[in-house]
Amino acid sequence: PLVPALVVQCVTEVETRGLTETGLYRVPGAEQLVREWKRRLLRAGGVLPALGSVADIHVVCGVLKDFLRGLKEPLVTFSLHPAFLQAADIPDDAACDTALCHVVSKLPPANRDTLAFLMLHLLRVSHSPDCKMDILNLSRVFGPTLVGHGSANPTPLAIMEDTPRQCKVVARLLSLPPDFWRGFLGTEQENLVPT
DSSP states (O other): OOOOOHHHHHHHHHHHHHHTTTTTTTTOHHHHHHHHHHHHHHHHSSSSGGGGGGGOOOHHHHHHHHHHHHHHOOSSTTTTTHHHHHHOOOOSSHHHHHHHHHHHHSOOOHHHHHHHHHHHHHHHHHHHTTOOHHHHHHHHHHHIIOOOOOOSSSHHHHHHHHHHHHHHHHHHHHHHHHHHHHTOHHHHHHHHSSS
């Protein structure tokens, strides 16, 4: 699967020692540390520095969110953005799921695999009672980052209209069966992340 090493490393670290932390992804990490660690990880190239030395797990969460926010376009690409919004608006759950699965399959492989990897991770976070981060909370945090807008420079009106719909898309994606997401990731990828 084509998942950036930085994403894999942050997710692995969060799942290793963060699933007992309240407000995972909602509580911000120290901004300066987030920027510093993101820079270190991006400059590292092949061998990433170990995140185990980052005392505050919220900093690791911040690095992951900041990396995703900094992509040239969201994982849900500009061209497929309208299709994701339309699919999430389908009132019938089964039809909505079918439409979303279809749109996810149209994503470029790297976007699709990374999205699948993140969805499985966020489902594990949502199932951790200590985190107190259910699907609705996680969709509010990740909606703007993963879904974003239909262009690099959205109008103020588009931003206002998109925001609630971004959360809806992520909530609907998180309601898809985990096996759908696992289908995009090889077994070796799954073994990478503790369940």
